[in-house]
Amino acid sequence: MPVPTLVLNFGHSVLNSLSDYTEAASEIYRHYRQGLNIVAVTSAQGDATDVLMAEARRIGPEGASESGGARNLPELLQLGERRSAALLALALERIGAPAFVRQARDLGLTASGDPMNAELTGLKTGQLLQDLKDHDIVVMPGYVAIGELDRAVLLGRGGADLTALYVADQLGAPALLLKDVEGVFDRDPKTAEPGGLRKYRRISYADLRRKAEPLVSARAVDYAEGVGQRFRIGTPGISDYTEVGDVTDAPEPARSRPKLKIAMMGLGTVGGGVFRRVEALDDRFEIVKVMVRSPGKYIDQGYTPDLLTTDAADLLAASPDIFIDVSGPVEPALSLTRDMLSAGVHVVSANKQAIATGGQALLDHAQESDGSLLFSSAAGGGMPVLEMCIRERGRIARVEALLNGTTNFMLGEMGKGLSYEDALQIAQDRGYAEADPTADVDGLDAAAKIRLVSLLGFGEEIGVDEIARDTLDGVAERKVPGKVLKRVSRVVGDAGNGVVADLRLKALSPNNFIAKADGEDAHAVFDFTDGDRYVIRGKGAGRWPTTESVMADLYDVSEAG
Ligand code: HSE
Secondary structure (H helix, E strand, O other), X not given: OOOOEEEEEEOHHHOOOHHXXXXXXXXXXXXXXXXXXXXXXXXXXXXXHHHHHHHHHHHOOOOOEOOEOOOOHHHHHHHHHHHHHHHHHHHHHHOOOOEEEOOHHHHOOEEEOOOOEOEEEEOOHHHHHHHHHHHOEEEEEOOEEEOHHHOEEEEOOOHHHHHHHHHHHHHOOOEEEEOOOXXXXXXXOOOOOOOOOEEOOEEEXXXXXXXXXXXXXXXXXXXXHHHOOOEEEXXXXXXXXXXXXXXXXXXXXXXXXXXXXXXXXXXOHHHHHHHHHHHHOOOOEEEEEEEOOOHXXXXXXXXXXXXXXXXXXXXXXXXXXXXXXXXXXXXXXXXXXXXXXHOOOEEEEOOHHHHHHHHHHHHHHHHHOOOOEEOHHHOOOOOOHHHHHHHHOOOEEEEEEOOOHHHHHHHHHHHOOOOHHHHHHHHHHOOOOOOOOHHHHHOHHHHHHHHHHHHXXXXXXXXXXXXXXXXXXXXXXXXXXXOEEEEEXXXXXXXXXXXXXXXXXXXXXXXXXXXXXXXXXXXXXXEEOOOOEEEEEEEOOOHHHHHHHHHHHHHHHHOOO
């Protein structure tokens, strides 16, 4: 079955600084983890096009302007969008999302007419569809296409909107244009007093032109209207959009978004990453308390002493809206998670051992309480394996996956001749391993994740002792010529009799999808009862991929109200 695709456009108003590319990557990941392929179309950063234009005026022929006068101008002005595409792809690479950049030329995006204001004429969708099949996420610069004599031409100011709508239309995919406003309002939300502001859930092309002309380029609106294409307008991190189409609804009072208070437990590899990301989002979140074992160490690193505590009770007493558990041990995490949920606090947890131990009873408790419990990052790092389990539960026959990045990395390095000790040391240095790495090599880390896959994907609780596990003992002697050694987690539904699960060292053919995951990369294969098969991938361990998974949950619970 083909995977549905979403086309996103990142407007220049949401790409104002380098850190905005991190936010843009986060937005892509949030949609991607819902099981969508993504085409991300970039605009230039902030005023980059103006800066390039000023350079052209100084160096180029007299009279060069955006309406013409210099035939090589498109070569320069396209660089803003191309730089944004490359930066966004790099930000995605940091979080382990399988993205890469394609240029208009690679994709056969053609245009004709005025080279500064050209009309799009075609897209060879074959290349793009193949790229999406192979890599899930493609980033492309907007505003530029290939014109006569195979030269770069531009689509006019705001042209990236048009690129996104055109590509979406050619793919038959929905489009979402991301701006610095949450959608279309009855007045400009940037200048109007917030009280009494109203937002359109749906607005017609004509009303959009009247109400918010500069928000979306006029040519893009004309194009969408001409082909009868509906599209959405929104802002990164908030899933509340305005849909543009044939009708306008009466606007509704805009939702106020008070700052949400966050309590955290843990400041290790992932916790430190989450802290930095949340701290930067200070218009939406405020970190009120962080529990750590040794505050002195963190005070030395520059954390504010008042923020830190060693007492779990202080976290509850801080009355947070959201509790983020990025600690490792089962306790006090599990008890605190229960207490937070009872108090109506949302919980985002990366603590696989606590959640696996809490099991179905914990999920039931979350169901009955006012708080929600999300824990996507507890298994698979940035690979959305638990999201897939939740989405497809009921039709999964079998899951095979690499669920421990440390082991996969070590097996790869040892295959190249490194000793066990050296391979483990590098995995620790890179932040893949648990605080106590014996959990990684003995398989207890993977076993907790297997339990979560079983719970969410099959609705079955299994004990750690029910999971047959191969450790890494004697692995150096297990080399099989022409094969790749992997330790594979497997959960198989057993028609009405629960599940069978194990963690086994397997010598796989190099062509096997799971064998192709190198280092901390994670791959998973889902076989469905109807014979269908889905594969997913991502970085299974490491600070930024796992942080991103926590952030995606954080955004989701922050919208839960
Ligand atoms: N230690 C874990 C691993 C971290 O190596 O996979 C991610 O859960």
